[in-house]
């Protein structure tokens with residue numbers, strides 16, 4: 215009968231033949247590992263250098279490494295149960311590093327952990343606890359992948375993953391088994407060799423399967439660009455974006471090889487969820503296939519066989535993929551880089567896109583209307599012009615200056631500003647921030663718009679901007695930085711939340727569901743402020759997909775101007791979810807979301823809820839509307 219001895223049974227002596235066999239097997243396994251891993255490393259290192267990449271300061275990198283890699287916080291937070299299963303495997307591997315080192319040292323006659331002695335006994339028992347958790351975790355991961363198999367994992371089974379899971383389980387079983395046999399028994403020797411062979415088979419499989427992430431993802435997370443959706447600047451006039459293999463940078467190649475194929479990006483992608491061609495996981499894997507087959511020195515186009523141009527232009531830049539990815543893959547620089555490549559080489563032909571570019575080259579706004587329309591609106595609303603004495607420059611943006619519903623938001627917001635005694639003025643002239651062209655990959659046009667706007671703001675001595683549009687806020691604050699120093703900028707939800715105490719609290723039971731705009735939530739991390747404002751006007755209810763998991767309205771990435779051509783409309787999908795909450799009012803905090811839902815609700819065929827921006831809700835509560 216087998217007994218649990220609470221002591222790890224290990225062979226104490228190895229014959230010369232055993233030692234020679236062990237050395238030979240280690241050499242074969244190591245060489246096989248390096249043959250593939252060396253090739254991958256070469257492809258990454260031969261890729262173009264990332265211009266502008268800065269390793270320092272290290273503080274945030276170290277924190278991200280600690281939190282996301284060592285604590286597995288992101289993996290667990292996004293999907294608690296599978297995340298914990300994965301974390302158990304990872305922590306098991308960490309605990310086994312010392313055990314494995316000692317295991318091979320023992321086989322070579324230089325073992326340093328005495329499993330019978332104080333520390334050795336303690337550590338082997340600790341590792342046994344991790345081994346149990348790891349075995350349970352890998353069984354859970356296996357069940358998730360092969361039995362439950364959620365749709366975002368795709369239809370194709372990865373049998374390599376199954377084999378790896380089996381090997382990890384065997385690793386743990388052969389280790390734990392040694393607690394049930396007598397020391398120096400033949401069984402202990404069999405288990406020792408079983409454990410050894412499992413490791414030596416496992417090692418060369420790592421770089422040949424998606425388990426390459428075990429080695430690369432810590433580096434990917436540590437070397438991230440250090441900001442959400444950080445679009446790198448183009449190097450010079452010869453840099454057209456991601457056109458061919460020669461344009462792939464080291465970071466992009468590293469990320470392509472780090473993908474663990476978990477499908478979290480696809481699970482949350484609004485395009486993939488509404489029947490479009492775009493699948494962010496496949497975009498990353500497409501680049502990996504390109505690198506495997508052609509390498510980073512290839513002049514073959516990146517778009518075509520490996521990734522479809524149509525897919526790249528279906529992205530709303532909502533950022534759900536990048537936000538969810540557990541191994542630090544930055545999808546947006548990749549997607550926008552590919553768009554840049556297609557736009558700058560003239561390969562992208564789209565009538566709506568061409569119209570938008572032309573409107574912004576010759577005019578001031580993305581709606582293609584004459585600037586005089588904005589002047590008329592300012593005159594009609596008697597909006598004060600900014601003269602340097604007011605605290606805020608109220609940025610109208612294309613939607614606030616030209617779109618009828620966007621104008622309603624501005625009109626109500628200015629009433630609230632006046633009520634609160636905040637001094638503001640609007641610019642006599644204003645151009646589009648360049649958000650849609652930036653995301654569509656037209657950098658030349660974006661640069662012109664950013665530079666013109668920055669000059670205008672400097673001439674007007676603007677110190678603080680307030681805006682109703684999260685896209686404007688993001689573009690001014692982050693994207694313009696490449697061309698100058700933008701003024702401080704704040705979204706109206708942040709402003710209103712600061713004055714929440716001065717807003718009336720409606721004592722009614724009206725249910726209001728708040729839709730998190732991607733560019734306010736994921737891009738700016740502003741979730742609470744609009745909720746504080748909404749809660750003053752009624753009973754706040756949440757949609758199933760809320761906060762960082764919010765589902766896009768479909769407008770971002772320039773898509774408001776391109777339109778959707780395939781599948782279900784993203785705005786309709788989201789509107790149905792908001793309607794299903796039973797709320798009488800849908801609250802938004804972005805004029806683009808407002809515009810998308812306006813159309814979606816109009817065609818919903820139901821008694822649609824009311825749709826109001828938070829500024830309008832506030833004005834209504836103050837009886838100013």
Ligand code: SF4
Nearest residue numbers: 483529530532533535
């Ligand atoms: S940014 Fe949004 S739409 Fe684009 S690929 Fe990622 S999840 Fe999909």
Ligand code: SF4
Nearest residue numbers: 473474476477479539
């Ligand atoms: S890109 Fe990231 S989220 Fe998407 S499948 Fe790969 S590892 Fe998972």
